[in-house]
Amino acid sequence: MKPALRFPEKFLWGAACASYQVEGGIENCDWAMAGRAGRVPPCGSACDHYNRYESDFDNAQKLGHNSHRISIEWARIEPEEGQFDRNEVVHYKNVIKALRARGLEPIVTLWHFTLPAWFANDRGFENPKSVERFGKYAEFVAKEILNEVKFVQTINEPLVWAGNGYIRGYWPPFRKNYISYLKVVRNLATAHQKAYETIKTVRGDLLVGIAKNNMFFSAKGVNPLNYLMAVVSSYWWNRYFLSKIRRESDFIGLNFYKTLVFGPKSSLPKSDMGWDIFPEGIYHVLKELGRYKKPIYVTENGVADADDSIRKNFIRDHLIQVHGAIQEGVDVRGYFYWSLLDNYEWAHGFEKRFGLIEVDFVTQERRIRASAIAYKNICETNALETES
Numbered sequence: 001m002k003p004a005l006r007f008p009e010k011f012l013w014g015a016a017c018a019s020y021q022v023e024g025g026i027e028n029c030d031w032a033m034a035g036r037a038g039r040v041p042p043c044g045s046a047c048d049h050y051n052r053y054e055s056d057f058d059n060a061q062k063l064g065h066n067s068h069r070i071s072i073e074w075a076r077i078e079p080e081e082g083q084f085d086r087n088e089v090v091h092y093k094n095v096i097k098a099l100r101a102r103g104l105e106p107i108v109t110l111w112h113f114t115l116p117a118w119f120a121n122d123r124g125f126e127n128p129k130s131v132e133r134f135g136k137y138a139e140f141v142a143k144e145i146l147n148e149v150k151f152v153q154t155i156n157e158p159l160v161w162a163g164n165g166y167i168r169g170y171w172p173p174f175r176k177n178y179i180s181y182l183k184v185v186r187n188l189a190t191a192h193q194k195a196y197e198t199i200k201t202v203r204g205d206l207l208v209g210i211a212k213n214n215m216f217f218s219a220k221g222v223n224p225l226n227y228l229m230a231v232v233s234s235y236w237w238n239r240y241f242l243s244k245i246r247r248e249s250d251f252i253g254l255n256f257y258k259t260l261v262f263g264p265k266s267s268l269p270k271s272d273m274g275w276d277i278f279p280e281g282i283y284h285v286l287k288e289l290g291r292y293k294k295p296i297y298v299t300e301n302g303v304a305d306a307d308d309s310i311r312k313n314f315i316r317d318h319l320i321q322v323h324g325a326i327q328e329g330v331d332v333r334g335y336f337y338w339s340l341l342d343n344y345e346w347a348h349g350f351e352k353r354f355g356l357i358e359v360d361f362v363t364q365e366r367r368i369r370a371s372a373i374a375y376k377n378i379c380e381t382n383a384l385e386t387e388s
C-alpha cells in the first residue's frame with residue numbers, strides 16, 4: 001500500500017456552483033431574454049436552489065466539504081441601474097449564513113456569465129461605462145452582503161465569456177466580431193481593476209481575485225507551426241489577462257478543464273462534453289501559474305459524466321497532479337469540484353451532468369452519486385489514497 005498523498009493544512013475542499021445555473025426563477029438577465037427568444041435553452045426553475053439552498057448545503061456538509069463556491073446574481077441585486085433590491089440582499093446574506101452555519105467557507109463570485117437586462121441592453125461590457133457600473137455593483141455587494149466572507153472573485157472566466165459571446169457567437173450577445181471582442185476583453189480587465197479598488201475601499205480585508213480558465217496547450221509532430229501555435233495560444237489564453245491584473249489579484253482562482261494539442265489528432269478519453277481528459281494538464285497549468293507567486297485555489301475542475309463511470313477516477317487523477325504541483329512548491333490552497341449539482345450547462349441546457357449530486361429536474365429530487373462518496377473520503381482525510 002502506497003502512503004496517502006497529504007494536502008496542506010487548512011486546504012479548502014468543496015464544490016462550485018453559479019447562480020443562474022442552479023437557482024431558477026431569474027428572468028431579468030440576458031440569458032433569460034435569449035431563452036425567451038429561443039436562442040438558448042430555457043433555464044426555468046433549474047435546480048430550484050434559490051429555495052433549496054439549505055438542504056443542498058446540508059448535503060455538501062455531509063459530503064465532507066469545508067468550503068463552497070457560489071455566485072451572486074447581479075440582476076437580482078441591481079434589477080435597474082443604481083436600484084438595489086433589499087430583499088435579495090437579505091437572501092444572499094442568508095445564503096452565506098447558511099454556509100457558515102455548516103462550516104463551509106464561502107467563496108463568492110460577483111459575476112458568473114449572466115448580465116442584468118439593463119446592462120446587457122446598453123452594450124454590456126462593450127460600453128466604456130461598464131467599468132464604472134461594475135465597480136459600483138462590486139462596492140455595493142462588498143459593503144452590504146459580504147460581511148461574513150473572506151474570498152471574493154470578481155469575474156468568472158473573462159476569456160471564455162468574451163470568446164463565446166463575441167467571436168463564436170453562440171452565447172449572448174451572439175456576436176462574431178474581433179474588434180468588439182478585443183474591446184470587451186480590455187474593459188473586463190479594467191472592470192476587474194475598478195472592482196478591486198472599490199471593494200478595497202469598503203472592505204480592505206477581503207481577498208479579491210478572479211476565476212480564470214486556463215488550458216494546457218502543447219504540440220506534437222514535426223510541423224514547427226504547431227509549436228508556435230501552442231506558445232502563442234498559451235500566451236494569449238493563459239497569461240495576457242492575468243498579467244494585466246497581477247497587481248489587483250490577492251489570489252488566483254484556476255478553472256481547469258481542457259488540454260489542447262496542436263498536431264496529429266489525439267486519442268485521449270473524452271467526457272460527455274467531448275472534451276479530452278488529460279489530468280497532467282492541470283499540473284502544467286499550475287506550474288505555469290506559479291510565476292505569479294500568489295496563492296492559488298482551483299475554483300473549478302469537473303467532468304460531464306451522466307452514468308458516473310469516470311468521475312471518481314477523474315477527480316483522483318487530477319488531484320494526484322495538483323498534489324505533484326504542490327510538492328514542487330506551487331502554493332495551491334483549495335480545490336472545488338464543478339459542480340455540486342447537475343445544472344443548466346449554458347447552451348447545452350440540462351443534458352450534461354457534472355454533479356456530485358444527481359438532480360431530477362422534474363421532481364427536484366437529489367441523489368448522491370458514488371463518486372461524491374469517494375471525494376468525501378479525500379475531503380475528510382485531507383489526503384488521497386492512490387491505490388484503491
Ligand code: FCB
Nearest residue numbers: 018156157160213338345
Ligand atoms: C466553466 C463555467 C461553468 C461551467 C463549466 C462546465 O467554463 O465557468 O459555469 O459551465 O465550465
